Amino acid sequence: MKSITVNNLIKTYGKEKVLAVDDVSFDVDHGEIFGLIGPDGSGKTSIFRMLTTLLLPDSGSARIEEFDMVKDYKKIRHILGYMPGKFSLYQDLTVEENLQFFASVFNTTIEENYDLIKDIYIQIEPFKTRKAGQLSGGMKQKLALCCALIHKPKVLFLDEPTTGVDPVSRKEFWVMLKRLKKQGITMVVATPYMDEASLCDRIALMQNGKILSIETPENISNSYPDLLFEVKAGRTSQVLKALENFDQKKNVYAFGEFVHLSVDKNINFNIHSIEEFLKNNGFENIEVKAVKANTEDSFIQLLSHENN
Numbered sequence: 001m002k003s004i005t006v007n008n009l010i011k012t013y014g015k016e017k018v019l020a021v022d023d024v025s026f027d028v029d030h031g032e033i034f035g036l037i038g039p040d041g042s043g044k045t046s047i048f049r050m051l052t053t054l055l056l057p058d059s060g061s062a063r064i065e066e067f068d069m070v071k072d073y074k075k076i077r078h079i080l081g082y083m084p085g086k087f088s089l090y091q092d093l094t095v096e097e098n099l100q101f102f103a104s105v106f107n108t109t110i111e112e113n114y115d116l117i118k119d120i121y122i123q124i125e126p127f128k129t130r131k132a133g134q135l136s137g138g139m140k141q142k143l144a145l146c147c148a149l150i151h152k153p154k155v156l157f158l159d160e161p162t163t164g165v166d167p168v169s170r171k172e173f174w175v176m177l178k179r180l181k182k183q184g185i186t187m188v189v190a191t192p193y194m195d196e197a198s199l200c201d202r203i204a205l206m207q208n209g210k211i212l213s214i215e216t217p218e219n220i221s222n223s224y225p226d227l228l229f230e231v232k233a234g235r236t237s238q239v240l241k242a243l244e245n246f247d248q249k250k251n252v253y254a255f256g257e258f259v260h261l262s263v264d265k266n267i268n269f270n271i272h273s274i275e276e277f278l279k280n281n282g283f284e285n286i287e288v289k290a291v292k293a294n295t296e297d298s299f300i301q302l303l304s305h306e307n308n
């Protein structure tokens with residue numbers, strides 16, 4: 001049996017029937033970290049709200065462990081933890097009071113389940129008398145995770161858990177998630193960060209309420225269908241503008257300090273033609289290298305394919 005099974009979920013909003021989730025199906029194994037990746041408005045939060053029993057679907061079904069999302073919603077609430085994107089904490093309560101509150105909602109105590117949160121809680125324990133509203137972003141996030149874990153859930157939903165958090169805290173957060181995975185907890189994580197996507201076991205790439213692909217990060221990169229080049233020649237914005245007019249380009253976009261340029265694999269293509277083109281357009285110190293696509297490149301490719 002899978003930990004989560006989702007079948008043909010559809011969700012619309014309002015009289016206009018805005019289609020937020022469009023026939024979405026996927027399943028998640030026990031102890032898997034499953035990523036939902038997509039731009040704002042692609043439907044991630046709506047899926048989370050349905051699976052955490054806070055919102056009814058128009059149609060479709062889902063099971064969390066052995067329970068039906070609609071019929072068994074009360075049982076599901078006992079076995080899932082939810083860390084919503086916007087803060088779930090009571091800003092005027094202290095760190096310890098927040099944790100006690102969440103424990104009492106589930107008829108448990110901090111002591112009873114301390115083992116599961118220990119590694120995370122010791123990092124914020126020195127501030128246990130501080131109000132949650134006065135914590136840094138990284139500490140708030142650790143407290144929110146402790147609160148979501150305090151009743152020992154089997155399944156954990158994390159909606160953009162690292163948005164607005166500094167890079168060091170983001171890294172630490174993923175170390176914590178990997179530890180929870182070792183304890184057998186199933187996790188579904190929505191994130192807009194592509195480097196985090198590659199830390200998931202499998203990822204679903206989403207756009208306009210639909211899942212475009214579900215794959216391991218490695219397979220997503222390996223199945224990239226085009227040739228990909230990394231280009232540098234001075235100011236990225238100028239290189240980008242020039243390469244927009246490169247005849248053989250499929251996609252061209254900024255990628256950190258580089259420009260990434262993709263070209264159809266099936267045409268007879270010589271890498272030197274990129275350098276020549278840039279030289280003819282007045283660029284100097286040109287560096288061009290063939291590179292392997294990562295998750296972000298694959299996502300851009302899938303999106304452009306969908307939009308054409």
Ligand SMILES: Nc1ncnc2c1ncn2[C@@H]1O[C@H](COP(=O)(O)OP(=O)(O)OP(=O)(O)O)[C@@H](O)[C@H]1O
Binds near residue numbers: 013018019021044046
């Ligand atoms: N309560 C609502 N009423 C009307 N439309 C809504 C409502 N909630 C979401 N939507 C719309 O449904 C679509 C999907 O939104 P959703 O919040 O699920 O996406 P998301 O991927 O989580 O994006 P974000 O990260 O911005 O929350 C969007 O077009 C959004 O405007």
